[in-house]
Amino acid sequence: MPDDFAPDPSPAESPDARPRRAFLARLAGVLAVVPVLSRHLSGPRHVRAAHSSSSSASQPNGTLLAALGAAVLPAELGAEGTQQAVADFQRWMDGYRPGAEANHGYGTGTIQRLPADPRPRWRTQLAALDADARRAHGLSFPALTLANRQAVVRAALTAERGESLPTAASARHIAVAMLAHFYDSTTATDLCYEARIGRQQCRPLAAAAQQPVPLTRRGS
Amino acid sequence: MTPLVRQGRPEVIESDVCIIGSGITAAMIAEKLIEERQVRIVVVEAGDETVPLTDRASHRARFIGYGENPWGKDHIDGMTAEGIQSRSMQVGGLAMHWGGVTPRFSPEDFRVRSTYGVGDDWPVSYEEFEPFYQEAELRIGVAGEQGPAEMDPRAKPFPMPPLPLTYNLELLKRWTTDCEIAMWSQPSSKNSIPYGGRPVCCRNDTCSICPVGAKYSPDFTWNKLRATKQVRLVPRTLVRRLVVEDRSNRIVRAEAVRRDRGGPSGVPVHFRARTFVIAAGYAWSPHLLLLSRSSRFPNGVANRSGMVGKYMTGHRNVFAFVKLPVKLYPGINEQHSLVTKQFMRRGNTDRYLRHDLRVWESSVGQRPRLRGDDGSLLLGDDVLADWRRRTTAGTARVRAYYDVLPDRESALTLNTAATNAYGDPQPKLTFRDSPESAALRGYSEETIKALFQRMAKVGNGEIIRSGVDDFQDHPGGGCRMGTDPATSVVDGFGRTHDHENLFVVGAPTSVTGGCANGTLTFLAVGLRQATAIGREFPARRPS
Numbered sequence: 001m002p003d004d005f006a007p008d009p010s011p012a013e014s015p016d017a018r019p020r021r022a023f024l025a026r027l028a029g030v031l032a033v034v035p036v037l038s039r040h041l042s043g044p045r046h047v048r049a050a051h052s053s054s055s056s057a058s059q060p061n062g063t064l065l066a067a068l069g070a071a072v073l074p075a076e077l078g079a080e081g082t083q084q085a086v087a088d089f090q091r092w093m094d095g096y097r098p099g100a101e102a103n104h105g106y107g108t109g110t111i112q113r114l115p116a117d118p119r120p121r122w123r124t125q126l127a128a129l130d131a132d133a134r135r136a137h138g139l140s141f142p143a144l145t146l147a148n149r150q151a152v153v154r155a156a157l158t159a160e161r162g163e164s165l166p167t168a169a170s171a172r173h174i175a176v177a178m179l180a181h182f183y184d185s186t187t188a189t190d191l192c193y194e195a196r197i198g199r200q201q202c203r204p205l206a207a208a209a210q211q212p213v214p215l216t217r218r219g220s
Numbered sequence: 221m222t223p224l225v226r227q228g229r230p231e232v233i234e235s236d237v238c239i240i241g242s243g244i245t246a247a248m249i250a251e252k253l254i255e256e257r258q259v260r261i262v263v264v265e266a267g268d269e270t271v272p273l274t275d276r277a278s279h280r281a282r283f284i285g286y287g288e289n290p291w292g293k294d295h296i297d298g299m300t301a302e303g304i305q306s307r308s309m310q311v312g313g314l315a316m317h318w319g320g321v322t323p324r325f326s327p328e329d330f331r332v333r334s335t336y337g338v339g340d341d342w343p344v345s346y347e348e349f350e351p352f353y354q355e356a357e358l359r360i361g362v363a364g365e366q367g368p369a370e371m372d373p374r375a376k377p378f379p380m381p382p383l384p385l386t387y388n389l390e391l392l393k394r395w396t397t398d399c400e401i402a403m404w405s406q407p408s409s410k411n412s413i414p415y416g417g418r419p420v421c422c423r424n425d426t427c428s429i430c431p432v433g434a435k436y437s438p439d440f441t442w443n444k445l446r447a448t449k450q451v452r453l454v455p456r457t458l459v460r461r462l463v464v465e466d467r468s469n470r471i472v473r474a475e476a477v478r479r480d481r482g483g484p485s486g487v488p489v490h491f492r493a494r495t496f497v498i499a500a501g502y503a504w505s506p507h508l509l510l511l512s513r514s515s516r517f518p519n520g521v522a523n524r525s526g527m528v529g530k531y532m533t534g535h536r537n538v539f540a541f542v543k544l545p546v547k548l549y550p551g552i553n554e555q556h557s558l559v560t561k562q563f564m565r566r567g568n569t570d571r572y573l574r575h576d577l578r579v580w581e582s583s584v585g586q587r588p589r590l591r592g593d594d595g596s597l598l599l600g601d602d603v604l605a606d607w608r609r610r611t612t613a614g615t616a617r618v619r620a621y622y623d624v625l626p627d628r629e630s631a632l633t634l635n636t637a638a639t640n641a642y643g644d645p646q647p648k649l650t651f652r653d654s655p656e657s658a659a660l661r662g663y664s665e666e667t668i669k670a671l672f673q674r675m676a677k678v679g680n681g682e683i684i685r686s687g688v689d690d691f692q693d694h695p696g697g698g699c700r701m702g703t704d705p706a707t708s709v710v711d712g713f714g715r716t717h718d719h720e721n722l723f724v725v726g727a728p729t730s731v732t733g734g735c736a737n738g739t740l741t742f743l744a745v746g747l748r749q750a751t752a753i754g755r756e757f758p759a760r761r762p763s
């Protein structure tokens with residue numbers, strides 16, 4: 001086993017404090033994020049230039065993606081945090097390079113490549129969620145309540161096996177990919193531990209000896 | 221495969237010293253020779269230029285985000301060893317993506333035969349290596365903490381203060397103290413203060429690609445030497461064989477091919493030098509000697525004893541993840557660890573077992589998951605709630621490298637079934653324990669696992685996973701050093717017994733693999749060998 005692990009994939013995001021919200025407030029925020037995020041995702045692409053390597057034609061529908069994010073990500077993120085997490089996932093998809101040479105394992109000369117482009121499959125799955133919603137509830141996926149949206153996602157994931165989250169690139173379903181992408185992030189780690197750890201970010205060496213400071217809560 | 225070799229008059233490049241390979245040992249030796257001697261040095265590297273420091277942050281981002289290889293073109297198609305061999309063919313070699321961990325071997329590592337009656341002694345003692353350990357630490361920059369003197373002898377302080385123990389490691393150190401194990405900050409070639417014109421480590425936690433240059437890598441040395449035109453480094457040029465002078469045993473040239481010229485067949489080039497230094501690591505160094513077969517030397521050069529490729533060394537590890545009732549925050553600095561040399565001396569038993577021990581923070585067993593304990597799918601708040609519930613306790617990663625004594629037939633051979641684009645057979649590596657070491661394997665691994673069990677019990681914890689990595693880490697050997705030309709390839713200074721102007725340096729000359737990361741020892745060995753190489757040339761006048 002090498003000393004230096006290949007780290008889990010995670011985007012380098014600043015661990016902003018995220019407020020806890022009451023259920024209704026969270027629900028309101030979740031619903032509010034959908035149109036905002038939809039506009040965000042369809043906006044100018046130059047902001048995503050660093051990650052861009054593919055055509056937008058292969059991208060999943062932004063409105064549906066935002067609705068999925070609100071369904072599978074923790075409500076504790078709030079509207080802004082959910083919007084950010086979905087936008088990060090969108091950027092990650094934009095930057096994906098199918099077949100790129102993967103980091104090689106320790107002690108082997110075997111060359112491995114990143115999986116084939118998952119986005120066409122994910123786009124189809126996202127559209128299927130919408131179709132399932134219309135069939136079961138007579139409403140589009142984004143128009144469903146959070147509980148009904150989660151029920152549609154659960155039904156779509158009945159074939160998912162295994163306890164662990166895969167890497168985002170190897171996820172078979174877009175809902176799992178979004179979960180995997182978010183939970184590998186610095187933001188997610190800080191949220192879990194409710195502390196500013198700042199995993200994989202550049203931080204002062206001397207501060208390593210200190211207990212990470214708690215996340216500050218909005219309004220506290 | 222049809223060999224792609226172009227015929228014609230080759231280009232000739234001359235120097236005083238021709239170093240084959242541009243890894244960390246080559247960089248140290250070149251730097252030392254340039255500082256101390258009047259000498260023209262040419263370095264030949266089979267691989268491409270490495271990724272410059274200015275590009276590493278963006279490469280790291282793609283490594284983290286997508287799992288892409290951050291080191292660009294770090295291999296040559298068709299140049300692959302069978303057996304453990306990390307891809308490392310570029311300027312700087314394997315140490316471009318090393319972990320920067322720099323323990324010394326213990327004095328006992330060099331005298332296991334005379335002390336314990338097993339294996340073989342090195343022809344050089346720890347005391348003789350000590351000044352070269354110190355020199356290596358100064359050249360690359362090592363941040364370290366002095367361990368208890370009886371376990372961790374050293375003549376001078378580390379060049380830099382230790383990397384601070386993290387909040388997590390401080391808590392884990394209390395645990396190991398309760399276990400009556402003395403542990404301290406792992407020495408590392410990562411800057412705890414600005415050093416060598418490079419900044420302080422900022423805990424990016426991806427030491428395999430350090431985006432700020434706080435971890436030493438050989439390109440820093442090469443950049444300096446090349447910028448001042450003190451060394452000519454020729455990349456993308458594969459040395460295929462060494463040629464011996466007809467009427468003597470001296471090496472007269474290294475025959476190579478420039479891979480980046482002349483299409484797929486490349487362009488031949490000859491390197492002529494007074495002294496040749498093979499610094500191509502544990503795989504490609506013996507490989508080149510074996511490839512250099514001729515009617516006069518049918519077993520390759522430097523191989524009158526038949527020992528080239530024999531006694532490949534390394535150490536195996538036993539590991540465990542221990543769940544402890546202590547709140548840790550994984551991610552503060554997952555790369556840094558505690559270390560002890562407490563077990564590098566044999567205990568109160570007749571059976572030979574020596575090992576190191578290291579402890580890290582870990583998130584194993586505590587990653588977010590898709591399904592709960594009852595198998596139900598987790599979505600939304602449930603994933604986070606489940607994750608939080610499982611992170612109220614902490615996880616420690618513990619690992620012990622134990623000394624494996626090599627068999628003579630722990631060997632690198634030529635695999636004629638696999639050839640590169642030029643028709644050269646590729647290396648095949650087969651590691652094998654000596655009979656005495658093989659007989660001790662079960663005992664060694666069970667004893668270490670029992671130690672982990674005891675540690676878990678002391679900490680009111682439990683082992684959630686343990687195992688043995690069934691390969692030999694930090695490989696070396698294949699051009700073993702020794703005083704007897706019948707049982708070794710080079711002397712204690714790396715000079716081949718068969719060819720007075722041919723040296724092999726660093727890892728391949730190791731006698732045993734010890735029980736700690738090997739790089740610093742390979743450098744100490746190499747720097748000592750550089751003193752013999754340098755004696756052939758006039759001293760540099762003080763400026």
